[in-house]
Amino acid sequence: MKEKEIYTELSSIRHLMERSAKFISLSGLSGILAGIYALIGAALGYYLVYGPYGGLQYRNYYISEQEVLWKLFLIAIVVLILSLATCIVLTIRKAKKKNQNVWNPSSKKLLTSVSIPLLTGGIFILILLLRGYYGVIAPASLIFYGLSLVAGSTYTYTDVKWLGILEIILGLFATLVPGYGIVFWTIGFGILHIVYGTIMHFKYDR
Amino acid sequence: MKLVLDHFDKAFENRIRLQIMSVLVANENYDFNSLKELLEVTDGNLASHLKALEKEDYIIIYKSFQGKKPNTTYAASEKGRAAFIKHLQALENLIKQQKI
Numbered sequence: 001m002k003e004k005e006i007y008t009e010l011s012s013i014r015h016l017m018e019r020s021a022k023f024i025s026l027s028g029l030s031g032i033l034a035g036i037y038a039l040i041g042a043a044l045g046y047y048l049v050y051g052p053y054g055g056l057q058y059r060n061y062y063i064s065e066q067e068v069l070w071k072l073f074l075i076a077i078v079v080l081i082l083s084l085a086t087c088i089v090l091t092i093r094k095a096k097k098k099n100q101n102v103w104n105p106s107s108k109k110l111l112t113s114v115s116i117p118l119l120t121g122g123i124f125i126l127i128l129l130l131r132g133y134y135g136v137i138a139p140a141s142l143i144f145y146g147l148s149l150v151a152g153s154t155y156t157y158t159d160v161k162w163l164g165i166l167e168i169i170l171g172l173f174a175t176l177v178p179g180y181g182i183v184f185w186t187i188g189f190g191i192l193h194i195v196y197g198t199i200m201h202f203k204y205d206r
Numbered sequence: 207m208k209l210v211l212d213h214f215d216k217a218f219e220n221r222i223r224l225q226i227m228s229v230l231v232a233n234e235n236y237d238f239n240s241l242k243e244l245l246e247v248t249d250g251n252l253a254s255h256l257k258a259l260e261k262e263d264y265i266i267i268y269k270s271f272q273g274k275k276p277n278t279t280y281a282a283s284e285k286g287r288a289a290f291i292k293h294l295q296a297l298e299n300l301i302k303q304q305k306i
Binding site: 003007009010013017018020021104 | 224225228229236237240244294300304
């Protein structure tokens, strides 16, 4: 065997090992869009609670009022569903383009490892809502989302792990400074997603 | 040169067999259909290569049922894992030797 042939053989083996163990059709663009949805949602939520002129000090309403609470909840759910739907549609599209099957062993593993911390977090937040601990909801959503990203990163790009760690750190800071949940939430779900999505888009999608 | 060639594994002379082994080393286990899609080979081709690796005791076969459909998954055995690593090292050594 020629030296060059061995090189290509070794690199093709490495490529195959990685491709078989990791799901690499996640779309960067969907990260950017999810970030934009989150920013719009956060702006609406901010408007609801603080009114059109408010800074972070004066509130027109407190979140404990039922009507405001339900509206905020509705906004959060709509943002979540839109983000998930965009992610699924764009990922399927990217997989088709790459001629990769969306439903393969690595995507199954990715989904199960992500969903365990994510579902735990979702139920935990619903319980917090029911019990009236509104102040820790934003930190909890950041922390659990970060944990699920770190858990899933074994089966996809390693970059996802860094996004997860940043979300966890933000969540911990948010717990430290109560009352500024919306600020941390906007940074974590809005800005970080846009930055991450842009990096991923230019690194892998083109 | 001859010394190095001794470490070359006959079972991995075939490209598809080496590819199957690299997938199984990188993953806990892999099922037949996913393997077929990943390597883009036909049923019969894949089955015959898997049989050859099974003969060497390089892979372990798990047969189960998903509903009524039979589902066969494969995993690398300790022996297969060691042989794979040795084979890769032999390839790398060959490059080093040629450089000297």
